[in-house]
Amino acid sequence: xxxxxxxxxxxxxxxxxxxxxxxxxxxxxxxxxxxxxxxxxxxxxxxxxxxxxxxxxxxxxxxxxxxxxxxxxxxxxxxxxxxxxxxxxxxxxxxxxxxxxxxxxxxxxxxxxxxxxxxxxxxxxxxxxxxxxxxxxxxxxxxxxxxxxxxxxxxxxxxxxxxxxxxxxxxxxxxxxxxxxxxxxxxxxxxxxxxxxxxxxxxxxxxxxxxxxxxxxxxxxxxxxxxxxxxxxxxxxxxxxxxxxxxxxxxxxxxxx
Amino acid sequence: xxxxxxxxxxxxxxxxxxxxxxxxxxxxxxxxxxxxxxxxxxxxxxxxxxxxxxxxxxxxxxxxxxxxxxxxxxxxxxxxxxxxxxxxxxxxxxxxxxxxxxxxxxxxxxxxxxxxxxxxxxxxxxxxxxxxxxxxxxxxxxxxxxxxxxxxxxxxxxxxxxxxxxxxxxxxxxxxxxxxxxxxxxxxxxxxxxxxxxxxxxxxxxxxxxxxxxxxxxxxxxxxxxxxxxxxxxxxxxxxxxxxxxxxxxxxxxxxx
Numbered sequence: 187x188x189x190x191x192x193x194x195x196x197x198x199x200x201x202x203x204x205x206x207x208x209x210x211x212x213x214x215x216x217x218x219x220x221x222x223x224x225x226x227x228x229x230x231x232x233x234x235x236x237x238x239x240x241x242x243x244x245x246x247x248x249x250x251x252x253x254x255x256x257x258x259x260x261x262x263x264x265x266x267x268x269x270x271x272x273x274x275x276x277x278x279x280x281x282x283x284x285x286x287x288x289x290x291x292x293x294x295x296x297x298x299x300x301x302x303x304x305x306x307x308x309x310x311x312x313x314x315x316x317x318x319x320x321x322x323x324x325x326x327x328x329x330x331x332x333x334x335x336x337x338x339x340x341x342x343x344x345x346x347x348x349x350x351x352x353x354x355x356x357x358x359x360x361x362x363x364x365x366x367x368x369x370x371x372x373x374x375x376x377x378x379x380x381x382x383x384x385x386x387x388x389x390x391x392x393x394x395x396x397x398x399x400x401x402x403x404x405x406x407x408x409x410x411x412x413x414x415x416x417x418x419x420x421x422x423x424x425x426x427x428x429x430x431x432x433x434x435x436x437x438x439x440x441x442x443x
Numbered sequence: 444x445x446x447x448x449x450x451x452x453x454x455x456x457x458x459x460x461x462x463x464x465x466x467x468x469x470x471x472x473x474x475x476x477x478x479x480x481x482x483x484x485x486x487x488x489x490x491x492x493x494x495x496x497x498x499x500x501x502x503x504x505x506x507x508x509x510x511x512x513x514x515x516x517x518x519x520x521x522x523x524x525x526x527x528x529x530x531x532x533x534x535x536x537x538x539x540x541x542x543x544x545x546x547x548x549x550x551x552x553x554x555x556x557x558x559x560x561x562x563x564x565x566x567x568x569x570x571x572x573x574x575x576x577x578x579x580x581x582x583x584x585x586x587x588x589x590x591x592x593x594x595x596x597x598x599x600x601x602x603x604x605x606x607x608x609x610x611x612x613x614x615x616x617x618x619x620x621x622x623x624x625x626x627x628x629x630x631x632x633x634x635x636x637x638x639x640x641x642x643x644x645x646x647x648x649x650x651x652x653x654x655x656x657x658x659x660x661x662x663x664x665x666x667x668x669x670x671x672x673x674x675x676x677x678x679x680x681x682x683x684x685x686x687x688x689x690x691x692x693x694x695x696x697x698x699x700x
Contacts, residue, residue: 196552200461203452203554207461270554272561275687282564282691295453295652297460297527298558300567304529305550307539310557311575315602316568339600345572395552430532434539 189258189284191271193296194218196395199227199235206294207236213264215257216240219248221355222276223268224418226396232266240266244356249276258289270298299420302394303348306401306422307434314340314425316348319366321359324352334373337423338381344426351419360417363390367410367421382406382423389422389435390414403435446515446541448528450553451475453652456484456492463551464493470521472514473497476505478612479533480525481675483653489523497523501613506533515546527555556677559651560605563658563679564691571597571682573605576623578616581609591630594680595638601683608676617674620647624667624678639663639680646679646692647671660692 192210195201202210210216218229218240229242247253257263271277271293284291304310317333333349340347349370351361370382384407392400392414400414427435447466452458459467467473475489475497486499504510514520528534528550541548561567574590590606597604606627608618627639641664649657649671657671684692 193554195460195554200465201552203460204457204464208457270558270561272564273558273567275566278561278564278566278691279687282687282694285694293562295458295554295559295562297450297452297552297554300558301527301530301555302552304527304535305552307529307535309532309535310530311573313573314571316570318568343596430536430539434535437539437542 187258187260188262188290188292189254189281190262190264191277191281191291191293192264192266193271193294194225194227194232194266194268195296196269196298196302197226197393198396199231201297201395202235203294203296206296209292209294210236210264210266211238212262213238214261216264216266217243217254218266219243219245220268221245221353222274224353224355224360225268248280254280255283255287255289258284259287270296270300273298273300297395299348299350299394303391303420303422305394306389306391307438308346308422308424308431309428312344312346312425312428314343314345314347316350318350318352319361319369320352321354321361322369329369329373329376331373331377334370334377334381338379341381341423341425346425347423349421349423351421353418361419362417363392363414363419363421364410366419367406371406387424389424391420391422393418394420401438403438444515444517445519445547445549446511446538447519447521448534448538448548448550449521449523450528450551451482451484451489451523451525452553453526453555453559454483454650455653456488458554458652459492460551460553463553466549466551467493467521467523468495469519470495471518473521473523474500474511475523476500476502477525478502478610479531481610481617482525505537511537512540512544512546515541516544527553527557530555530557554652556605556607556651560648560677560679562651563646563648564695565603565679565681565688566685569601569603569682569685571600571602571604573607575607575609576618576626577609578611578618579626586626586630586633588630588634591627591634591636591638595636598638598680598682603682604680606678606680608678610675618676619674620649620671620676620678621667623676624663628663644681646681648677648679650675651677658695660695
């Protein structure tokens with residue numbers, strides 16, 4: 187019948203829009219996933235807010251089974267996902283499969299790190315490609331060289347880089363900014379292009395969209411040993427800075443919040 | 444006292460999150476602006492939803508007067524803005540001023556075209572810099588050459604480009620996709636880099652986040668004379684396509700919705 191991708195938004199169930207809640211309430215069957223985005227909520231909280239039962243699905247359930255599509259052939263199914271639904275390629279793939287089977291699809295958008303990153307004070311139109319730092323075991327210990335190359339490509343053009351950090355929800359593992367910095371420094375050691383060193387500027391954006399979000403700006407060596415609290419984190423590696431961006435970051439540095 | 448930037452979200456007042464509504468209700472004084480983002484709502488609808496009076500401000504009010512900051516020194520002020528607050532540089536500038544004056548600031552994020560663009564089926568991590576096509580009179584008739592150069596820079600790297608279209612809210616003017624295509628074709632005629640021609644692939648994303656949003660993919664010459672309804676529009680100019688992106692776009696082409 188139909189499949190609605192319902193974005194929960196950036197941080198918790200209260201980031202859901204009125205549209206998202208209405209759409210969820212109008213569905214016959216609700217699923218949710220927490221594996222593409224660390225979302226600071228629970229199935230119980232979502233069920234309480236929406237007033238319906240929700241079945242939590244693992245990556246395996248979604249990517250290796252037909253459970254969602256089979257149901258969506260017969261009923262109005264809603265799939266609750268963190269952030270904004272189609273920032274995750276895996277959800278696009280599911281929408282694609284649904285379209286191929288003639289299932290009507292719909293999306294309710296939500297807040298996302300892709301736009302929330304503007305809060306750090308850099309201009310949105312100066313961001314280059316976004317990169318993700320994966321846990322090394324996923325690469326069998328190899329370093330993510332393509333991430334470094336894309337960072338170099340952005341830096342060569344004076345562009346800012348949003349760096350997303352990997353999560354393994356099944357193991358409740360969320361990459362810390364320290365691990366990501368360590369991997370980037372190892373890449374620098376390997377590639378030696380002088381793209382990311384202890385003396386590079388970096389911004390850490392912790393817990394974006396939450397009451398206790400934190401933005402820290404400084405040199406890698408000043409920041410890598412800081413205690414910035416719980417995940418999730420993302421990094422922003424500035425390119426060349428417009429003077430208004432520089433002023434803003436300097437103010438941020440001295441902002442005691 | 445404090446200034447809260449409260450994102451309304453992508454399309455209308457129902458794109459507000461529960462957090463945004465709670466924050467607005469907790470403010471002593473509410474302002475709103477509609478000039479950075481075409482938002483499909485009205486002050487009356489927002490007032491009804493929030494249950495408080497809201498004062499609509501023009502760009503002049505915000506950028507050339509101290510009205511918001513003066514009030515925010517004394518009271519808890521909320522500023523309602525379309526999309527996600529800090530995707531607009533002008534709102535960052537206001538936050539910067541507030542911080543300089545020791546006014547506590549806060550942001551509630553919302554849905555934005557910067558993440559909603561994922562809906563067209565291209566992979567988020569393959570987008571280069573975003574460009575904006577301004578109304579030519581703002582450039583005294585000159586063409587926005589830098590936009591063309593940044594489009595070329597993205598295309599040379601095989602990256603996708605999100606193209607935002609100008610608005611002049613004071614005159615209720617919202618650039619149509621036809622005008623934007625026309626300006627890009629004029630730029631091509633001037634620069635002759637073979638970046639954007641009648642035979643280039645293009646995606647038009649109309650009314651993102653609304654009930655009647657529409658995504659159309661094809662060659663510029665096929666699309667430029669189509670009737671795609673009311674604004675707002677944005678364009679996406681694909682770079683090199685991953686086969687899954689290509690499959691998705693082909694399906695979209697034949698999708699009768």
